[in-house]
Amino acid sequence: MVERSRFILLAFVAVLLTSLESAKILTIGLIGGSHYLLFDEISHVLHESGHDVNMLVQIGTPRIKGLSYTGRNNSYRITPWSASDEYLYNYNKWFLEQQTLFLQGRETLSGYLDFIGHLALQCEWILGDIDLMNSLTGEHFDIAVIDAFNPCTFLVAEKLSLQFVAVHSGNFWNGNQIGLPSPPSYVPVYRSLLTDRMDFWGRLKNSMMFLSSFVVEGMIQARFERAIKARFPAGSEPSLSELYRRAELIMYNTDFSIEFPRPLLPNVVYIGGLLSKPAKPVSQELEDFILAAGESGFVVVTLGSMLSSVNMLAVLREMNTAFSQLPQVVIWRHVHHHWPSDVRPAPNVKLVDWLPQNDLLGHPKARLLVTHGGHNSLMEAVYHGVPVIGIPLFGDQFDNMVRVEAKGLGVTIQVNQLHARGFSQAMATVIGDKRYKASTLALSRVHRSHPFPPGQRLVRWVDHIVQLGGGEHLRAFGLQLPWYQEYLIDVILFLLATISLATYIVTKVLRIAVGCLRRGGKVKEA
Template sequence: MAGERKLCIFLFITLQFPLLQTAKILTICFIGGSHYLLLDEISRILHNNGHDVRMFLQFGEGMLPGYKLPPSPYPVSTYSLDEKYLKEYKEHFIENQKEFLVGRRGLQSILTFLGELSYQCNVTLHQSDILKFLKNEQFDIAIVDAFNPCTFLVSEKLGIPYIAFFPGIFGNALRVGIPTPLSYVPLFQSQLTDRMDFFGRLKNTVTFFVSHIIGKKIDSIFDNVIEEHFPAGSRPSIADLHLKAELWLYNVDFTIEFARPLLPHVQYIGGLLAKPAKPLSQELEDFITESGESGFIVVTLGSMLSSIPLVEFVKEMNAGLAKIPQKVIWRYQTSHWPEEVALAPNVKIVDWLPQNDLLGHPKVRLLVTHGGMNSLMEAVYHGVPVLGIPLFGDQYENMVRIKAKNMGTSIPPEQLKSENFAQTILEIIQNKSYKTSAMKLSAIRKSLPFPPDQQLLRWVEHIVQTGGGGHLHPYSYQQPWYQQCLLDVILFVTVCLTVTVYLIVTLFRVLIQKICSSGKQKQN
């Protein structure tokens, strides 16, 4: 009897979750840093669950300063850009970092960066041998880094259906057609929360119209690439390629993001890199032990920022850290530490640090971060308060959400001085409300019905099994914009009301004239 019951349960589970044959999956990553870490994790998850995975990778070595890439369990097709160009690009990137550190972060810097991506895309699409090889592999699906428009173009060139993975918050919601009520869903770059007053809603509305203009400007940066590599009559647009994705996956969840409506083919899988902590090296453990009851803090400004190009900024940070009782583990490339700055006695600098494992240590008190989504998701997972020093991109928006959730606060880099840096660190550590909020968010995060790796795996397999995500796409993708906004209906109703009012007014005017004329005839 017990055996029959087990057999029934097994058959039920098998019918509920039919086995999927090995799928051939291509992951596409053309940016280093956290983008590579995420796409690598996605590739490993799919590979470890029996799928045939290959990554198309651009930069190769040097994508993560100070980090030693572990052996890849899946094959990688990679190439490098011209060394002269890479040198110039690195110098340009450092100059941009300097601008961000002094508070200059206008639209032009974003457009310039996307211009570099467009140039790199042109080089990528000229890699005829690799592209021919990948096309002949006949992949079932591609998973692309949706931050870089070039990944869409490469998938289109290869003729592979694709799933778009976006490495942050719903910053491109308007482009994906996600419902975005402006009264309570703050748009990207508005730096608003979901609780907007009148002027907040006004700002959000203005941002809505500006976003459309900026979106068209960004798309036009890739026009020359499209014209060169796609024949006339079948040239895609970046906007259409966004809507063509079978599925959209976002590296966020609602522990950080504000609650908002989503479409069926839009899923969130934030926190792929956040995991139970592993033991630290003996060197780091010995350093932490010296902290006593004060504990330690982790300082890192992103996977791509291995050092800080402004000495004055380093001096202020270092002086501020010297004023706190906690030990400090700071990711900073040791060979680039400025000789004129004496390292604070409570600070240890390392070329690379195991951030997730440090945040899972019982003596950690705070994470000082640039506000990248991976760092914030790891902090949420382990219940660690955050002090943000946002530099560019989505980092300011991310920190708005952290502040709204009372998990931490931020200091704009141009306002960072040793005194306010130290005082803010101590305020977050000593004010227990930040830790309480962080632990509450951690509990929410850990109690989600499915972990992000399982969400990723199930959704990818679902798309492959069903031959695409068309059944999840709304009909609005096929409607012109004026129908989506009901402008035709509004115009029709307006015309009907106008005609009706006109007829009523005309009728009353005729009646009044007749009444007046009959009255005059009686008097005569």
């Protein structure tokens, strides 16, 4: 009886300790596509570790359809928010037009700024939704975990007076924005298309783009000025530049199996590979299709969750013709009702509205991934050791593919240069050349051999911040310095002034001395 009472007491203490370690966490993901997939996984992992997680989700964006959306079963809670039906109709119509431009190789800075403008407008509405803000405030969250790609998530956390962990969905493209040491001599700037091994002209290009990146960032932040002024009290409007550096912890969805080595700060960690899992068996239908190819294996084709269909006939025809020339079978994610009726899919091609990408890449007969170059897809390819052909379309996908080529993981084909013959030859080369497979397996070993898997890193670091009430002990003091002190502009100007003054004094003294000597010589001659 005593032993039983002791056991009950110990069990009660264990439950009590577990409940004390549990935290109320708000995750904020206001964009669909791969950003939603990442934050869905983050929210689920934190929930599975014992935390009470609520995710603020914007309904109506690509990948998240309708107010009936409820998230994962038996997992984290969601708080949905949606713009008006009229706005969503116009926004999604505009986004479809942008997709068409991407497929023509016509991504532009103005188009990107227009997209940021949409995010800013949505942000103004979210911050102005009093019922939403009061509901979230009433939850009394301990901390927020936010999608750092969208500046609005910083403003929501600030509006709710929450400490936050900022998660960046891809590579270290904005290191200088958050105060990371980013020497232009070997840290490539976003969209520079450079590796970490630059010649003189590469360093010159990178330096010029490093300076211009501050101008572009200013243009992005300017889009949010109206929302900030409208939704925060006069005199206490937050600055996005300051909020970016105020994160208790900064996480990047990458790791150094695919990223170039670079300096990090103590409050910056990487959790790349959250979506990569041991493969589960695929459906019998897909398995039968794969078996029909024998030892040739199969190719996985997907251009990401935002572009689940190639809606340009010319590009689709070239891809379809190229696939028809392969001995492998092809599993291609393409929404059936978007497929043109006058194009017959190649005999070795199977079209699917959705595919289990992780499980297919983990299949022993997977030979190649044809991808847009999104970070989640590339991390899954690395995890399972599958080479890639990349067709980058927008954003960081171009830089991602530079890293893919530098690491020997695969090759890049620009969408406006995609022709059936060259595409088919590229796929045959990557599949047939054993060096690509060997490089990919080497990267997989690097990725998998990390002391802790990505999910553990996520949970342990968030727990660390929650338990200590913040990450001040990790934040470098330099993040609080004004820019002219951070980059030693005041010191450089002082040294230049000192050297100039010393040079002036020495020159003046020498002139006087020379003048005296000349006058003395004339007196002696007289």
